[in-house]
Amino acid sequence: MSRLATPGEVLQLIRSGEAVTRADIGRVTGLSRPAVAHRVSDLLQRGLIVEDAEGPSTGGRPPMRLRFHAGGGVVPVASLGARRTQIAICDLAGEVLHRTDIDIDVEEGPGVVLPLLMDTWEKLLDGRDDVAGIGLGVPATVEFAAGRVESARVMASWTGVVIPPVIAERFGVPVLVDNDVNVIAMGEHRSVYAAELDDLLFVKVSTRIGAGVISGGGILRGALGAAGEIGHIPVRDGGGVLCRCGNLDCVDSVASGTAILRDLRAKGRDVASLADVTALVRAGDAETMAVVRQAGRWLGEVISGAVNLLNPAVVVLGGDVAEMFQPLVSGVREIVYRRSTQLATRSLRIERGRLGPGAGITGCALMVLDHVLSAQAVDAAPR
Template structure:
């Protein structure tokens, strides 16, 4: 490392465990002892690092060990869904300190939903001062132009289309605000929390009210040029029956195989179903017509995923969301079609698995997203 290693770069060394004493920092960076003391002093002053003297001694005074201070601040996170939202306060290691889950109709729009989120964060902060907040991370069920935090082509949030969210949050919490697609944050949370040591290439597919995907390639989320990567819900399928999708096209997999589509088809067949739980009850009861519709939805999703597997060659496809978690026959159909229609090389080591983290992946992914930003070397240096 350069002899001019910055304070932010020193923090990265401490967080990774590569350098845990002043002597380690000097050895790794080549910085002089006074320069090391200056940088460590800045980190101590900002509460990002603490000193420990409980390290084992080999004789004489035990070395002072430097440790990243996860309690040195908090981040505010929210994972918005079509019907359910999770809000939390996390420490600087991404651990949830306080959280709340509730049902909210996001179609009420940002003028209603954002104040509710901010009021909830205020309550969850408790006695912690607002100055402890280092950043905000949000996942929303819409395509997001990440650099600006602008929602576009909202899947279930039509009233949010074109809204730039960060300035609205910064009116109350004047900190960096990052907003991304809900499935992207699920993919990040799932990868970082459950698969980081296993693979850098993961495709997370959320099958719920709507269908979407998040792509982790070489360990990083792939957003595309304008944030539209992973919108597999709008890939058309064969023999869809001419169903008009909310995007304006015909027979998108989202419009014929999502939870919304299943409910629509079952109601048309005379089934008394109001929620996915009602569909689950029919599946458990062995209702043949419901089972057939669920398997057909899986076949259609598998058809689209086979193309994605051929293009992206992930190590693992993770299936999450209410529908994927509820229906074994749907998952079985997806697996069958993907392995049959993808290339032999792409599926040689491919695993198709249910989510390991479940709904918790959303909060985890939002926390990772904002922490990777506010604790980056550049952000730390800019804040000094």
């Protein structure tokens, strides 16, 4: 660094492992020893770093190593689903300290759901007062900068609601809200793929269908947060199914979990839930497998266009439908490799998500930590 490094920038060096002793910090930043001591003392006093075991000696007294203090604060997070919500308290490294899942219909509205979330966080916090920030993922299009729900896939009563002020009034910390698929994509990328690639397309196939785009290592939200809304891209030969958006044959209306259940019931199958569909697939029921695979082909049709447009290194399929049904994944692979360009698919991988239901929790925590532990936020925080 050619200019004087701030305490926030020194923290980034320690978190990344680039500088783990005072001497390292001086070498990397060019700061004088008194300046290094001042910044390290500031971070120690704020509980953001700790002095660890002695480092290797190069002659003389061994240096004390500096380590980021993940226990220096907590981050309450929640990932809302249509019927089930995951709630957790994470440390400053994004590791889950406490977690609980609750069954609640998000259509009961923000006046019911948000107080329940906040009450649950307070119970899990158990008196801790070192909350650094709060993160929330919701199944809706979100204007990220404002935290405003613009349009919702399964929670129409939330449209137009600005969530952060409601939660901040109670906890008094930064509150970040994003689309549920964006936070899951962030969780999958940073936890599984970040060391090897910067471009990823995550597609959630569940009650509804949505996508999160990682481009250049970060979330691609678009101008107003609407990037990734692939559920309302129409497919060919969908049968004229009316989508809730008013158009015909949107992939959401023909390939989602809801659509699979509808089509199997129309064929006389007694399926009350996706678990019933799984049982039929495992039993080798040919008609069920055909319905699921066709859903995968329709989904693959939309994903192939995204692959040509975005050129991701990997397409990750998540959500309960993708995780439960191999025929759907096979149908996606069949169409994507057939219809996407040769260059875009030369090294493309199509994989199932690895984090499972916990990806949303992880992504929410990372979203908050990227904000509250940024150099700018650390430097602006009151001492």
